[in-house]
Amino acid sequence: MNKSLIEIFKIFFIIGIQLLGGGYVIVPLLKKYIVDERKWITDEELVDLYAISQCIPGIIAANIATITGYKIKKLQGAIAAIMGIVVPSFIIILLFAMLLSNFANLEIVQAAFKGIRTAVIVLVILTVKDLWKKSVNSIFTYILFSIILLILLFCKTSPTLVIIGAGFSAIFYSKIKGVKNA
Amino acid sequence: MLKLYFLLCYEFAQIGIFAIGGGYAAIPFLFHIQDKYNWFSIEELTNMIAISNITPGPIGINMATYAGFKTAGILGSTVSTFSMLIVPFIITILITKLFSKLQNNDTIKNLFMGLRPAACALLLSIGISLLFTELFNTKEINFESIDIKQFGLFIVLLISMSFFKKNPLITILLGAIGGVILNYFI
Numbered sequence: 001m002n003k004s005l006i007e008i009f010k011i012f013f014i015i016g017i018q019l020l021g022g023g024y025v026i027v028p029l030l031k032k033y034i035v036d037e038r039k040w041i042t043d044e045e046l047v048d049l050y051a052i053s054q055c056i057p058g059i060i061a062a063n064i065a066t067i068t069g070y071k072i073k074k075l076q077g078a079i080a081a082i083m084g085i086v087v088p089s090f091i092i093i094l095l096f097a098m099l100l101s102n103f104a105n106l107e108i109v110q111a112a113f114k115g116i117r118t119a120v121i122v123l124v125i126l127t128v129k130d131l132w133k134k135s136v137n138s139i140f141t142y143i144l145f146s147i148i149l150l151i152l153l154f155c156k157t158s159p160t161l162v163i164i165g166a167g168f169s170a171i172f173y174s175k176i177k178g179v180k181n182a
Numbered sequence: 183m184l185k186l187y188f189l190l191c192y193e194f195a196q197i198g199i200f201a202i203g204g205g206y207a208a209i210p211f212l213f214h215i216q217d218k219y220n221w222f223s224i225e226e227l228t229n230m231i232a233i234s235n236i237t238p239g240p241i242g243i244n245m246a247t248y249a250g251f252k253t254a255g256i257l258g259s260t261v262s263t264f265s266m267l268i269v270p271f272i273i274t275i276l277i278t279k280l281f282s283k284l285q286n287n288d289t290i291k292n293l294f295m296g297l298r299p300a301a302c303a304l305l306l307s308i309g310i311s312l313l314f315t316e317l318f319n320t321k322e323i324n325f326e327s328i329d330i331k332q333f334g335l336f337i338v339l340l341i342s343m344s345f346f347k348k349n350p351l352i353t354i355l356l357g358a359i360g361g362v363i364l365n366y367f368i
Contacts, residue, residue, distance in 0.1 A: 055290050058199070067278050108366075112362050113232070114364075116232045120312070121316060122340050122343055125306075126343055148303035160196050167296050
């Protein structure tokens with residue numbers, strides 16, 4: 001099968017256009033385009049790279065694209081793949097941002113966006129519910145969550161500091177407790 | 183002007199490195215940027231989140247592109263998107279090479295045990311402050327200033343989305359329809 005950089009970019013561009021609703025959607029798309037149709041990577045490799053992507057910071061879909069591209073054609077493949085994922089959303093958002101400013105003052109657009117902002121709150125709260133189930137499941141995580149929430153509600157704190165602090169306290173706690181796995 | 187691009191780069195690189203747990207994890211960082219620099223308003227930011235949800239592409243990239251554009255035009259969006267991606271890209275390449283050694287590393291598992299609740303708390307605090315700014319039009323609890331119509335819409339959306347599987351596209355579409363109905367018919 002042809003594995004030219006342009007071909008890799010093209011496939012990831014097509015995948016990028018279809019990414020709607022969260023980074024994880026990229027996994028079934030990779031299964032279809034990369035594993036089944038082109039056989040550039042195997043099913044096992046897909047599962048593996050999905051596991052790696054979980055423990056790397058950054059945009060999940062971009063990281064998965066990077067790893068897949070790397071498996072296909074090393075560094076060049078990784079760059080082609082991440083560009084393929086980024087370029088379509090970049091162009092679509094720019095168009096949206098430029099067009100929207102032309103319509104932003106219409107009453108109906110403002111009314112719609114007022115409702116949409118309420119919908120965003122609902123989405124944020126439902127995402128918290130999902131994250132909560134996966135992440136707050138022990139006494140330590142419960143206490144950590146409560147402390148962080150209290151800090152955030154009563155003083156302005158940089159999210160970066162919160163993440164660093166939480167990471168350190170988890171490692172510190174595990175060292176003391178000798179906990180091997182959460 | 184150059185300073186602005188440097189700040190964009192600095193702030194979005196932090197999102198790339200520290201926003202753990204999917205696109206929504208970037209939201210608290212964007213609110214922090216809003217609060218610190220006032221490059222865009224809270225309303226614009228919330229609209230931005232909605233648009234990122236209904237357009238294709240990873241939500242984090244969409245938000246970086248949009249926020250960068252609002253701050254400093256097309257060059258701004260290029261800087262913000264690139265800065266957010268570059269460090270994770272390098273880490274990803276390195277980790278892919280070392281993968282077998284890291285997969286069962288206890289320290290990394292323990293680290294994430296702390297990072298996930300933190301990401302969850304960060305997002306909840308944003309949800310709470312959005313509730314106040316959008317529904318109470320204030321930053322304090324003041325039930326006299328509550329926007330009854332929007333609060334009703336909020337409850338309806340929350341209940342319907344808890345019953346059906348959470349679908350961002352449908353939620354935002356319903357929100358838009360609800361907003362128009364509230365404005366013109368109620």
